[in-house]
Amino acid sequence: MDKLAEAFVIALRLIFTGDPVVMEITLRTLTVSASSTVIACLIFIPLGCVLHFARFPGRGFLIGTIQAFYSMPTVFAGLLIFLLLSRTGPLGELRLLFTTRAIVIAQVFLVAPVILGLIISALKGVDGQAADTVRALGASPMQTAGVLLFEARFAVLSAFLMGFGRVISEVGAAMMVGGNIAGRTRTLTTAISLGIGRGEVAESIALGIILMTLALLVSFMVHLSGLRKA
Amino acid sequence: MLSWFRYPSLVICLALLFSGCGEQPGPAVSDPAPVEPGVYPPRERAERLLIATTTSLYDTGLWAYMEPMFEEMYSVELDILYAGTGKAMEWGMRGDVDVIVVHDRAREEAFIADGYGISRTPFAYNFFVIVGPPADPAGIRDIEPQLAFTVLYENATVPFISRGDESGTHAQEKRLWGAACLDYDTVRASGAWYVEAAAGMGPTLNMANEMGGYALADIATFLAYQGDVDLEIIIGSGDAMRNVYAVIPLSNARNPEMAGNMVNFLTSSEVQELIGAYGVVEWGRQLFTPCAGQEL
Numbered sequence: 001m002d003k004l005a006e007a008f009v010i011a012l013r014l015i016f017t018g019d020p021v022v023m024e025i026t027l028r029t030l031t032v033s034a035s036s037t038v039i040a041c042l043i044f045i046p047l048g049c050v051l052h053f054a055r056f057p058g059r060g061f062l063i064g065t066i067q068a069f070y071s072m073p074t075v076f077a078g079l080l081i082f083l084l085l086s087r088t089g090p091l092g093e094l095r096l097l098f099t100t101r102a103i104v105i106a107q108v109f110l111v112a113p114v115i116l117g118l119i120i121s122a123l124k125g126v127d128g129q130a131a132d133t134v135r136a137l138g139a140s141p142m143q144t145a146g147v148l149l150f151e152a153r154f155a156v157l158s159a160f161l162m163g164f165g166r167v168i169s170e171v172g173a174a175m176m177v178g179g180n181i182a183g184r185t186r187t188l189t190t191a192i193s194l195g196i197g198r199g200e201v202a203e204s205i206a207l208g209i210i211l212m213t214l215a216l217l218v219s220f221m222v223h224l225s226g227l228r229k230a
Numbered sequence: 231m232l233s234w235f236r237y238p239s240l241v242i243c244l245a246l247l248f249s250g251c252g253e254q255p256g257p258a259v260s261d262p263a264p265v266e267p268g269v270y271p272p273r274e275r276a277e278r279l280l281i282a283t284t285t286s287l288y289d290t291g292l293w294a295y296m297e298p299m300f301e302e303m304y305s306v307e308l309d310i311l312y313a314g315t316g317k318a319m320e321w322g323m324r325g326d327v328d329v330i331v332v333h334d335r336a337r338e339e340a341f342i343a344d345g346y347g348i349s350r351t352p353f354a355y356n357f358f359v360i361v362g363p364p365a366d367p368a369g370i371r372d373i374e375p376q377l378a379f380t381v382l383y384e385n386a387t388v389p390f391i392s393r394g395d396e397s398g399t400h401a402q403e404k405r406l407w408g409a410a411c412l413d414y415d416t417v418r419a420s421g422a423w424y425v426e427a428a429a430g431m432g433p434t435l436n437m438a439n440e441m442g443g444y445a446l447a448d449i450a451t452f453l454a455y456q457g458d459v460d461l462e463i464i465i466g467s468g469d470a471m472r473n474v475y476a477v478i479p480l481s482n483a484r485n486p487e488m489a490g491n492m493v494n495f496l497t498s499s500e501v502q503e504l505i506g507a508y509g510v511v512e513w514g515r516q517l518f519t520p521c522a523g524q525e526l
Contacts, residue, residue, distance in 0.1 A: 087325035087482075095484075097326055098280060098309065179311045182294070197432040198289055199458045 003201070010202035011209055019206075026210050029187040032100050033168040036107035040115050041160055043108070048119030049145040063120060069113035078176030081106035085177060098179040103187070106173035111163040118162060122155030123148050154225045161225070165218045169211065278307045279488050282321050283331040284398060285430045286448045287475065288312035290517055292508055296501065304491050314397030314430070322346055328483035329492045333398035333448075333475045347478040348486075352526045353496040354505050354518040355474040358402050360465040361435070361452055362388075362444035370444075371464050376409035378465055382444065383412055386423045389443030393434050394426030402473065403446045409470065435459055448473050450509070450517040474526045475518070497522035 014022050051063065083089050085097040085105070096102045126148050134147045149156055171189035178185035180194060188211045195204035283293055293310050301308050313321065315332040322330045323346050330347070332338060338350045360370070360378060368388045370378035382390050393400040407414045418424060425441065427434040431451040438445040439459035452463070465471075477496050479489035495501055502520035509517035 092325070098311065179309075181309045181311060184309055197430050199432055199436065199455055 007202040007205050011206035014203065014206040015210060022203075022206060022210070024183070025186055025188055025191050025207065028100065028185075029168060029189075029211075030214070032103050032174075032187060033107070033164055036104045036111060036167045037160060037164040039104065040108045040111045040163055044112050044115040045119050045149070045156065045159075048116050049123065049149070051116065052120050052123040052148075053141060053145065063117070066113045066120075067117045070117060072110060072113065073172065074110060074170040075172030075176060077110040078106055078173035081109055081173065082176050097177060098181060098185060100178065100185055102177040103174050103185060106177045107167040107170070110170065110173055111166050114166055115159050115163050118159035119156065122152040122159060125155060126151045157225045158222045161218050161222045165215055165222070168218070169215055276307075277305075277485065277488065278309055279329065279485065279492065280309050280311065280327040281329040281331065281492065282311045282313050282318035282327040284315055284318065284333055284475065285312050285432075286333075286399075286451045287331060289430070289432060290450045290454050290509060292505070292518070295508065296495075296504070299501070300492070300495055303495065304488065306488055306491075314393070314395050314399075315401065316396030319346075322478070322480050325480070325482045327480065328485065328489045329477060329479050331475060331477050331496075333473055334401040335474060335476070337401065338476055338478060341478065346481055348481055348489075349493070350476045350478050351493050351497060351522070352474050352476045352524065353502070353520065353522050355472055355521050355526060356449050356518050357467050358399065358471040358473050359447055359449050359452060359463045359467075360444055361438065361447050361461045362464045363442050363460065364462050366464055367442070368444065373465065375406050375465055375468060375471060379406050379410040379412065382423075383410070383417055383420065386421050389423050389425050389438070389441045391425045391427050391434050391438040391441065391443050391445040393431065393446075394428045395430070397430075398473070399431060399446060399448060402471075406446070406470075435461065453509070453513045453515070453517060456513075472526070474521070 051059070081102065082097070084091050085094070085102050086092055087095075087097070096105065130151055131144060131148060134144045139147065169189065171193055174180075174185075174187050175190045175193065178187065178190065180186050180190040186194075188207050192204045192207045192211070195201075195207065287293055288310065289312070293312075297308050297310060300306070311318075311321070311327065315334045315337065318327070318330045318332050319337065319341055321327045322341070335350075338347070341347050342350055360375060362368070362370075368378075368382055368385050370381050373381075382388065392403055404414050407417050418426070423443075425437065425443065427437050429437070431447055432455060434445055435447060435452065435455050436459065437443075439461055444464065445461075449463075449466070452461075456462075477493050479486065479493055483489035496505075502522050505518050506516060506520045509515070
């Protein structure tokens with residue numbers, strides 16, 4: 001018990017003295033996670049709109065499949081992107097493996113179903129009359145989507161935050177395609193994983209506290225954006 | 231109450247969103263790896279050498295110590311990945327790393343025979359040890375390692391924690407079962423006493439500590455963990471327990487010359503001396519014995 005308390009004290013000291021390694025890892029984690037989520041939103045919000053409006057056979061099945069992929073295991077996403085980026089893989093020549101960009105790619109892939117699915121539900125949640133009214137006023141499909149997204153803005157925001165929460169806390173993909181290289185691809189989760197393996201309890205707790213704080217902040221914001229909608 | 235919350239939360243959301251956008255080029259800046267082959271950004275150490283090293287050399291901090299020296303000496307960005315021998319070789323076969331540092335001679339020779347590696351150069355060794363609870367419940371203290379394994383198998387009550395991860399230490403364990411005239415697969419399936427951690431040396435030691443069992447470990451990692459676990463060396467040293475680390479530059483390294491530099495670096499007299507002295511201050515004894523030039 002003493003050891004645990006001691007570890008907490010060291011952890012808090014590491015955080016509040018701005019330990020350069022801890023800060024560097026935290027900053028990298030934020031950068032990578034934010035990049036992944038923003039890129040995923042830029043790609044998959046428009047795609048979600050297309051899927052919402054399009055009518056084609058198998059659409060319901062496709063949406064169901066997307067929702068099933070919400071719980072895609074992170075190591076599985078990591079493995080697929082590893083095989084894609086490995087030198088003998090299809091994109092091996094880009095030499096992206098073991099870089100932060102590789103982590104971003106894996107995380108975009110990981111979070112794609114979550115964002116797609118949530119955007120589709122968000123649009124579905126908007127009053128059907130709104131779409132009809134906008135269309136009746138002569139809006140193009142693009143403008144209609146814009147209006148609906150605006151109507152559903154809080155649901156869209158929570159999709160973004162949910163996505164961010166998923167990528168910032170995942171370890172499987174970051175470990176597999178990033179390689180946990182010190183000063184280069186080490187993130188909060190991979191650093192914690194290494195710290196635990198090495199028996200560096202205090203450092204792991206410090207990084208865990210930072211990660212939990214960030215995750216709490218995000219879930220708090222999801223909650224608040226939900227309240228606003230109500 | 232609610233309205234009080236609204237404004238700051240929105241500000242935080244926006245701040246997060248924009249910090250994300252603003253930092254988006256971050257990975258690109260901090261990442262000198264060229265996207266297009268042959269087009270290097272004009273900066274020092276634009277070149278990158280990827281090395282996969284066995285966890286024992288990584289976890290003892292030896293690589294963190296040598297990394298800046300190598301980077302300074304050859305003006306290169308050295309990126310160090312840690313993995314067991316099996317995984318390091320897998321990366322090597324796929325061409326994802328340039329150099330590997332591993333410890334399993336039989337597999338190293340096969341790796342080179344298969345054309346993946348150029349040469350095998352031993353540069354340091356230490357010893358494997360069998361560690362266990364100080365009370366030594368199986369009564370194997372200081373007996374021959376293969377005899378100890380026989381006792382553990384016949385006893386079948388005290389847990390033995392295996393790395394179970396195709397690492398060099400795992401390979402040594404399999405050799406010891408062989409030396410004890412026991413079939414590894416039979417041992418593996420012989421009951422709950424045989425535990426496969428499927429993890430690195432540190433987690434395996436932690437598991438042995440929690441379960442009050444024995445484990446095969448390299449002496450360097452064990453010394454580094456000794457303070458955190460209630461385990462001690464039950465069987466140490468002996469020539470059969472020698473643990474030789476070798477460096478292998480890969481045949482398809484992106485920069486074969488730089489990969490070769492790593493071999494020269496590790497076998498140079500300065501670095502050899504440094505490896506021999508490493509850990510003496512912190513752990514009170516030598517962790518690795520330098521052995522460049524010896525046939526091990």
